[in-house]
Amino acid sequence: MSEHGVPEGAVSREDIARLAVLFDRFEYAFEPLSIDAKEAESQFEDLVLLLYNERVKERFASVTFSAFRCKIRSLCREHLRKNPL
Amino acid sequence: MKTCVSFEDLIQIHRPQIEEMQRVGESFSHPDSPDACQSFTHQVRMVEGTLRQTYREASALARRTEDLREVSDIWSRMSSFCNFALQALASLKDKYSNCGTAELYDLALDFKLACDKRYRGVVEEIACQSMEFPKGLFPEKT
Numbered sequence: 001m002s003e004h005g006v007p008e009g010a011v012s013r014e015d016i017a018r019l020a021v022l023f024d025r026f027e028y029a030f031e032p033l034s035i036d037a038k039e040a041e042s043q044f045e046d047l048v049l050l051l052y053n054e055r056v057k058e059r060f061a062s063v064t065f066s067a068f069r070c071k072i073r074s075l076c077r078e079h080l081r082k083n084p085l
Numbered sequence: 086m087k088t089c090v091s092f093e094d095l096i097q098i099h100r101p102q103i104e105e106m107q108r109v110g111e112s113f114s115h116p117d118s119p120d121a122c123q124s125f126t127h128q129v130r131m132v133e134g135t136l137r138q139t140y141r142e143a144s145a146l147a148r149r150t151e152d153l154r155e156v157s158d159i160w161s162r163m164s165s166f167c168n169f170a171l172q173a174l175a176s177l178k179d180k181y182s183n184c185g186t187a188e189l190y191d192l193a194l195d196f197k198l199a200c201d202k203r204y205r206g207v208v209e210e211i212a213c214q215s216m217e218f219p220k221g222l223f224p225e226k227t
Contacts (some may be wrong), residue, residue, distance in 0.1 A: 008225040016224065026208075028148040030141045032199035060219050070213035073206060074153075075223065081151060 010055040017083070018044050019047060024075035048072055095142050096166050102135040103170050110177040122184045125177075129185040132170060133192060139166060140196050147203070153156050153211045160204035167197035 026032070037061030051070050106128035113121035143163040147156045170193040178186045 008219055009224050010224070011225045022150075027203065028144045030137075030144055032140075033195050056222065057155045060222050063218060063222065065105075067213055067216055071207050071218060071223065073218070074214065077153075077210075080148065 001081065008057060011051055012074070015046060015051060016072075016079050019044060020076040020079040020083075022047065024080055027073075028077075028080075092143060092146050092162055094211055095139065099135050099139050099163060099166070100169065102131055103173050106132045110173075114149060116180045120179065121135040125181045125186070126184045129189050133185075133189055134194075136170060136189075136196055138166065139163065140171070140199075142176070143200070153207055157207040157211065158203055160200045160207060164197050164200035167193050167200060171197065194206055 022040045022044035025049035026037040026044065029040075030038060048069050049065070051072075052065050056063055056068055057065075087154045106125075106194055109128045113125070115121060116125070133135060143159050150156050150159065171190065174186060174193065176188045178190055
């Protein structure tokens with residue numbers, strides 16, 4: 001449970017914020033082929049896979065990795081719009 | 086009254102730069118002459134700048150747009166813009182082989198592939214918007 005009483009999930013707001021920073025660096029990179037963008041994308045994908053394997057795969061077996069990753073991306077977009085870096 | 090400029094407006098503003106490059110490229114019958122290469126190299130640099138600038142605009146607008154369908158439209162239009170540059174360059178790449186043309190072609194192709202990747206990602210996200218996810222997986226909305 002967060003400080004304000006709004007339930008967190010298996011994937012927390014802090015996780016989303018962390019992923020959103022990485023997402024921003026590659027999805028909206030002005031230089032999409034830059035080393036920074038590629039590194040950010042690689043770290044993002046690794047973190048999404050880690051979260052899925054550790055917190056989702058067994059507990060929420062009906063959720064496929066593809067769907068999870070898709071939702072994460074949407075949440076990152078939403079987070080970035082609401083919290084400009 | 087506030088003036089609103091859409092991404093399509095920006096594309097239409099930038100498009101003539103590619104058309105100008107094509108016009109200059111086709112105007113020289115002797116591409117090996119110093120004048121021809123100098124003029125065309127200048128056009129290549131201008132189009133490179135235009136491509137980079139337009140991509141930045143696409144990226145900035147995609148970032149602030151709430152509607153995923155608008156985001157997909159931005160990347161689709163940017164991809165088409167890159168394709169327009171590629172078509173212009175395809176016919177000039179061999180004619181002006183020493184004027185930076187091949188490098189610009191590669192840049193336009195790289196940008197197009199980046200746009201297409203982002204477009205596919207957004208289309209997937211649009212599809213998964215209708216999916217139900219179990220309670221307790223993601224933070225509840227505030």
